[in-house]
Amino acid sequence: MEDPLKLDCSGLVCPMPVAKTKRMLNNMNSGEILEVSGDFYEAGENIKRFAENHGGKILEFKPEGENFHMKIQKM
Secondary structure (H helix, E strand, C coil): CCCCEEEECCCCCCCHHHHHHHHHHHCCCCCCEEEEEECCHHHHHHHHHHHHHCCEEEEEEEEECCEEEEEEEEC
């Protein structure tokens, strides 16, 4: 299995975290995994919702205060 792609959204305000996640997922192949992290919890929730509604599977979602970390598999 290949190493997951990584996206750090720290310091970004909406809608940039979702837009960057969308761009990454659009350039990935089915089955690949994207690890997304950031320092704004609401952005993590927005990314999670976006991925679930656009063909992504959330493998992991860890909120840590205002920070978040998640793994998304492109379906």
